[in-house]
Structure formats: C-alpha cells, structure tokens
Amino acid sequence: MPFHQSSVVVATTAQFVRNLAEKAPALVDTAVTYLKPRLAILWHYAKVEPVPPTPAEIPTAIQSLKKIVSGAQTSSFKQLTAKEALLNGLVATEVWTWFHAGEITGKRGVIGYDV
Numbered sequence: 001m002p003f004h005q006s007s008v009v010v011a012t013t014a015q016f017v018r019n020l021a022e023k024a025p026a027l028v029d030t031a032v033t034y035l036k037p038r039l040a041i042l043w044h045y046a047k048v049e050p051v052p053p054t055p056a057e058i059p060t061a062i063q064s065l066k067k068i069v070s071g072a073q074t075s076s077f078k079q080l081t082a083k084e085a086l087l088n089g090l091v092a093t094e095v096w097t098w099f100h101a102g103e104i105t106g107k108r109g110v111i112g113y114d115v
Contacts, residue, residue, distance in 0.1 A: 071077050104110055
C-alpha cells in the first residue's frame with residue numbers, strides 16, 4: 001500500500017474513533033433509557049415464574065392431578081371446550097419441552113446416553 005493511502009486510512013480511523021468517543025455517552029444513555037423498563041419487567045417475572053411450589057401449594061397440585069386422572073378414567077375430557085382443550089395441550093407441550101430440556105442438560109448432549 002502506498003504511503004498516501006495508509007495515511008488516509010489512519011486519518012479516517014482516527015476521525016471514526018473521535019466520533020465514536022463523542023457519541024458513546026449519548027448512545028449508552030439511549031440504550032439505558034430503552035432497556036430499563038424492559039429489564040424491570042423481565043426481572044419481575046424472573047423472580048416469580050421459575051420457582052418451585054411452596055408446601056402450601058402441594059395439596060392443590062395433588063387435587064388437580066387426581067382430577068385429571070379421574071377425568072381420564074370417566075372420559076369427561078370429551079366435554080372440554082375448545083379453549084380449555086387448547087390450553088391443556090399448551091401446558092402439556094410446555095411440560096414435555098422442559099422435560100426434554102432437562103434431559104439434554106443432564107446428559108450434557110443431544111444424543112443418547114453413553115452406555
């Protein structure tokens with residue numbers, strides 16, 4: 001590369017760095033202003049959602065499980081509305097997905113166990 005081209009590259013790079021240094025505080029302030037409410041919402045749900053059940057919630061979960069089993073035995077699930085059936089399907093899909101995510105995490109790989 002000839003001398004005059006390399007000096008142009010250096011000058012352009014220096015100008016870029018100066019512009020970035022001047023504009024960086026404003027960019028950071030804009031990013032913080034944008035992200036602060038969104039991170040607050042994320043933090044709220046992160047504290048509430050992925051917690052294990054409390055001892056007070058376990059009897060309710062057992063009753064719900066008994067209701068599901070009795071519904072399967074008496075075929076009362078056929079009386080569900082479309083919305084209830086869809087919601088039940090989504091919950092079952094979520095449980096299935098988390099089960100498989102746990103399996104993949106536990107065996108540290110997607111492919112089967114090393115026997």
